[in-house]
Amino acid sequence: MKKLMLAAVFAAAGLTAAADKLFLKDGRTYEGKIVEEGDAGVKIKTSKATLTFPKDQIDKIERGTSMMETLEGKLEELSPEAPETYVATAEWCVKEKVGDEPTVERLANIAMALDPSFCGRGNTVLGDFAAARGDRVQAAEFYFRAFLADWKNPVAKRKLQEYKDALEERNARQMDKLRDALTLAIDNKLAEAIPALSAARGAPFANLISTYMPSYRSVDALIEDIKARVPCKTCNNKGTIKCFQCDGTGSLKCTACGGKGYKEIRLGGTGEVRKEICPVCNKSGKVRCPRCKEIKGATKCSTCKGIIPAKPTVTWDRNGLVNFRGAIEQRMSGVLPIEEQVGPKLPRLGSQNYDASFVDDGRVVYSKGRWLTQSEKK
Numbered sequence: 001m002k003k004l005m006l007a008a009v010f011a012a013a014g015l016t017a018a019a020d021k022l023f024l025k026d027g028r029t030y031e032g033k034i035v036e037e038g039d040a041g042v043k044i045k046t047s048k049a050t051l052t053f054p055k056d057q058i059d060k061i062e063r064g065t066s067m068m069e070t071l072e073g074k075l076e077e078l079s080p081e082a083p084e085t086y087v088a089t090a091e092w093c094v095k096e097k098v099g100d101e102p103t104v105e106r107l108a109n110i111a112m113a114l115d116p117s118f119c120g121r122g123n124t125v126l127g128d129f130a131a132a133r134g135d136r137v138q139a140a141e142f143y144f145r146a147f148l149a150d151w152k153n154p155v156a157k158r159k160l161q162e163y164k165d166a167l168e169e170r171n172a173r174q175m176d177k178l179r180d181a182l183t184l185a186i187d188n189k190l191a192e193a194i195p196a197l198s199a200a201r202g203a204p205f206a207n208l209i210s211t212y213m214p215s216y217r218s219v220d221a222l223i224e225d226i227k228a229r230v231p232c233k234t235c236n237n238k239g240t241i242k243c244f245q246c247d248g249t250g251s252l253k254c255t256a257c258g259g260k261g262y263k264e265i266r267l268g269g270t271g272e273v274r275k276e277i278c279p280v281c282n283k284s285g286k287v288r289c290p291r292c293k294e295i296k297g298a299t300k301c302s303t304c305k306g307i308i309p310a311k312p313t314v315t316w317d318r319n320g321l322v323n324f325r326g327a328i329e330q331r332m333s334g335v336l337p338i339e340e341q342v343g344p345k346l347p348r349l350g351s352q353n354y355d356a357s358f359v360d361d362g363r364v365v366y367s368k369g370r371w372l373t374q375s376e377k378k
Helices: 067-076 083-096 101-114 116-132 136-149 154-186 190-200 206-212 219-229 318-332
Strands: 020-024 029-037 042-045 050-053 058-062 240-242 251-253 262-267 272-277 286-288 298-300 365-367 370-372
Touching: 020 042, 029 050, 029 067, 067 083, 067 365, 083 101, 083 116, 101 116, 116 136, 116 154, 136 154, 154 190, 154 219, 154 318, 190 219, 206 219, 206 318
Parallel strands: none
Antiparallel strands: 020 029, 020 058, 029 042, 042 050, 240 298, 251 286, 262 272, 365 370
16 A cells, blocks of 8 residues: 555644743744753754754753653553554544654554554544645545445545545546546557556556456556557667667777777887787777667667667457446446446445555554664663
8 A cells, every 4th residue: 555645743832732942043933842951952842853953053942841742742642552542642642633644544554454454443533633724635535444344434434425525526636637548549649648547547446347348357468569550650569769878889999009900119229110919909099888788789769778679469359448438427427337337336335444564564563762673662
């Protein structure tokens, strides 16, 4: 699953109720937790980053009880044996508006990875986090995952209903792109269709292509087939172009002998000239072009990188493209195509969705400002 991208942080004003405050002489002010203070300067951990300032730049420091300090304490107490504490801490972060993007995401995803029964609750808190910063599409995506995981939960259903318009608008834009890309392919504008289809491969119902075009298991398969039908503009699918350094000859004039194939050596003061075979070119007057050593007279095409696409293995199915586009247009108008009205594929209820990238590194415990593996904390 692609890594989930949320807002970096909440607005600084809402992050700390009574944080340490660092006032600089240039007028800037930072709120957070003073984590180190010495002769070299002062280090403060804010919601965005940990910053260090030399003492000669600091005007004054006001000490306070930081909400971030409270968060640090909560994180230190987390244990994989109690998955609920992770999602509860993430919920506390959203409620109190404290904590940054990586912290909230990691907390929710660790909880879901340790106990999949928290997929509904974990995705809900991620949806709340996105909603708090005004990202309705992101919030709707998380609420949809929460609904699939815990579809009997009235809260998950209510939040999805509240935000589904944003998801529908996003889906409509993606389906527009898919329809337009299919139109390019239907009109035989294959070179233009490739980037258009690539941009629309994630559109809703794009995975139904095999229903209308059995030769393709996915939109990616269609894209690869089209690539095989569109010759490279630079090399015409040869993979190579003429070497510009030697003009395609594969050799250059020998610089040691000036292309003569021999060297003239004057003997003493007699004026006699003796010719010796050039040791560099062995009297040919030419040397192998260094630029096209691998393929004489040619170099790899810079446009296609020398990758020649495989020849098409299926017959071009324009009617299938037309039918697939028609099915997309029907869905855009709210009508289910007739061939899918019997036993339509529904979202898989009870599905467990979370971002495994946050737990693949095994860092599920926290100590002294860092996420660690269980063995590292011991």
